[in-house]
Amino acid sequence: MDLAVIGSSLLDLIQDGGGYVAASPPLRPEPVRGIRTLALEVLPDGSRLGELVKLVTSGDIPLRVADVYPFADAATAHERLAQGGVRGGVVIVP
Numbered sequence: 001m002d003l004a005v006i007g008s009s010l011l012d013l014i015q016d017g018g019g020y021v022a023a024s025p026p027l028r029p030e031p032v033r034g035i036r037t038l039a040l041e042v043l044p045d046g047s048r049l050g051e052l053v054k055l056v057t058s059g060d061i062p063l064r065v066a067d068v069y070p071f072a073d074a075a076t077a078h079e080r081l082a083q084g085g086v087r088g089g090v091v092i093v094p
Contacts, residue, residue, distance in 0.1 A: 002027070011035055064088030
């Protein structure tokens, strides 16, 4: 699954007959060597997003947040991610 949007160069790392999933349909490379290529297609759905917000707020879906940084400290947040070993998301708030 190519969520980093690296692209078709990743196909070189997939064995013949394997599978590749792109982050969106326009980023889906042409199949080669029997590799199946698919693409995620996400459509906006405000009501379902609202349901997810309720589940997160109630604690039914726990979020793992490593650190929260104000926007002014965005560079520090990125440096923290670059150090590695972060368990959870790094959140930057306005």
